Amino acid sequence: MANVQEGPVTKTDVVRAMWRHIITLQWSWNYERMQALGWLWSMLPILTKVYKDPEHLKAAMRRNINFFNTNPQVGSPAIFGAAVAMEQQENPDVADSIKVGLMGPFAGIGDSVQAILFRPILAVFAAALAMNGSMGGPLLFVAAGIFWIALMPWQFWLGYNQGTNLVQEVAGGGRIQRLTEGATIMGLVVIGGFVPSIMAGLTTPLKFARTLTVQGKATEKVVELQGILDQILPYMIPLLMVGFAFWLIKSRKMSPVKILLILTVLSFITAALHIL
Amino acid sequence: MEGYGIGMALILAVWSYIAIVTTLGPGLWWGEALICGAVTGLLVGNVQVGLQIGATLTLMSLGMWTYGGATMPDFMTGAILGTAFGALKGGSGALEAGLAVAVPASILMTQLDVLGRAVTTVFIHGADRALERGDIKGITRWHLLGQIPWGLTRAIPVFLAVWLGAGPVQNFINVMPEWFMKGMTVTGMVLPALGFALLMNMLPIKKYWPFLVLGFLLFAYLKVPVTGIALAGVAIGTLYMSLKGAELNG
Structure with missing residues (x-):
């Protein structure tokens, strides 16, 4: 030694x-x-x-x-x-x-x-x-x-x-x-x-009804938005959130505490509107 | 569950003191939110909520570090208080109730971190005077007691919040409306985005972004479990290094 x-x-x-x-x-x-x-x-x-x-x-x-x-x-x-x-x-x-x-x-x-x-x-x-x-x-x-x-x-x-x-x-x-x-x-x-x-829980419960005409008969069909998003790009919402936070740091030069507040407010609004 | 007595408040205060001082030296990392959440959870009898709150705060803190002595949100104290109050609520809303305490507490506590770092300046001036007297014992005393402002700026708020805060905080938690609970649930899931973003900001993303995409597709499309992704990371990193080394050596 x-x-x-x-x-x-x-x-x-x-x-x-x-x-x-x-x-x-x-x-x-x-x-x-x-x-x-x-x-x-x-x-x-x-x-x-x-x-x-x-x-x-x-x-x-x-x-x-x-x-x-x-x-x-x-x-x-x-x-x-x-x-x-x-x-x-x-x-x-x-x-x-x-x-x-x-x-x-x-x-x-x-x-x-x-x-x-x-x-x-x-x-x-x-x-x-x-x-x-x-x-x-x-x-x-x-x-x-x-x-x-x-x-x-x-x-x-x-x-x-x-x-x-x-x-x-x-x-x-x-x-x-x-x-x-x-x-x-x-x-x-x-x-x-x-x-x-880690962020897999972030999904949207949004659904919308679509009227389809099958063999001449109009039928209502409920479409889940999340399913469509998953087909485009899986885990799209988590990626958008990280991208948004990254943009706030990089381009807007915001402090972590400010971003934390923005994300919290965003979460409450999207939760209240049943978007997330 | 009832509120906490003075005994539990004291125990948690002592733990917060030990956690911050051992983080200063020798660097035990006991001040990590995950450790503080788990320890508090064990003490108050709800480990699960401690682990969840500790994990959520840990993910928020990914890119944060006390560079050069900078102050960052005090997730250590946040985890202790959040776990203690989350456990009071118990049941399915424990995590949301705990986060509602933990996040604001972490931010407010930054003021006390600044106070602790400032007050300790008195101690180095004391040591300067002892030095001029040639008083070695005095220098020793000022240095070793320098931990006190650090420890007390955590222990006193923890003690007061757990002892006196149980009533008011519990009242609030009991009447938490549905929209607030839902908002906190979503907040808990969104906040790791901040940690990831801060971390990406520290890394040379522009040069190495393909590796980020590689990790994403391993999980999102190939469903590789996280341990598998870590192993892939080791393999790819090592491979890159040896290829680069070969290139440099001609």
Whole structure:
């Protein structure tokens, strides 16, 4: 696992810093400096060992309470690991530049992996299970949380051992990009299938009577609109709804809350008119 | 079912506190609407309504994420309150009654999320002062107590709503007219459209739309079950990646 460097800092200190970071980084998250205080508190086991002089220690702490914000589960442990290694080598400038330089790129990678690829696929799957009354739905989310936490120590040691190499690894990320692309495609296939399956309940009860003349006799026949729609395009109403919401976001630049209100009003009106 | 006592209000408040703080760190995802719905359902004795409300809120939230610390509707608190009040109604109208509470609660709670994130600023200033004194214990205290504004901005509303709100909310639920129930049913089915649309907005649809159509036809025309579609997605994604890799390597 880890090759802890020589010096006053012991392996226990490094491990303690790692767990402080993994568990509490965001506990004091605030608008002003976001994850800054969590970062400092996690770094304290290292700083208090490296800087014996109180004034030097204060200077080091001031550096470590500067603004910091990135994805806490994907990225932050690696950045912190690299910074710990640099602080331990009394290389404060490098530690600071790793921190400032990597928080943006890692926030981008981490947020797209979790928010655009991982969570939606999991969520749609889990919701489908839960709709059918299965506890498997919420348990999938529990497993997801454990999965990401399990990857955090690994990221920390990667950052710790790689140090400044980490920066190059992230900068030249052709492999990461290809992986993201493959996962995007997987996501799109799944979403394409889930739109009709999740929203299958959206059908219209509208019927209309038609007079047909069969062998010279006029007969009344009730035609269900849904049947006709299904012949044209199955799941047409769900598709129209998603298309409408998408148009509101894309072309009208509306906020999610506004769209939510519009869709709610639309639902009540169509329900009252017995259209849906 | 009768309203809830102070005991249940307290238990749900504690759960909401734990759920938000463990979501902050280490990131247990217990704040997910589906988990909160199921846990609340277990506590109040109606798991089914918890699962349904959690699932509906989850689908609404598909494309949402707290990018860079942005505020989004608080589906966690919405799921807890919606499940608690939906279970009070019980029976066939439980989901509709629960959603009628859950959706507005999720939106109103965004104000408290902003409050929690703002109040914690006091804590980092406290830590700044402790730092200048060289007071390591003080820094530790300010940091670890930073969870309190986060937890209480969820726990207090949950406590008050479940304890005091049962009466008024229940009265409302009991007299819910037919048109309102029907409206909520349709709303529940329509709202996932928002989640899907937000998600599509985040993805490079223009470039990759054929894959979306592929998924649709697998379900709509070929009747492939959802697990099958997920497997097809893995296969197609991997295939695309290896073909692209081969192309790059000449």
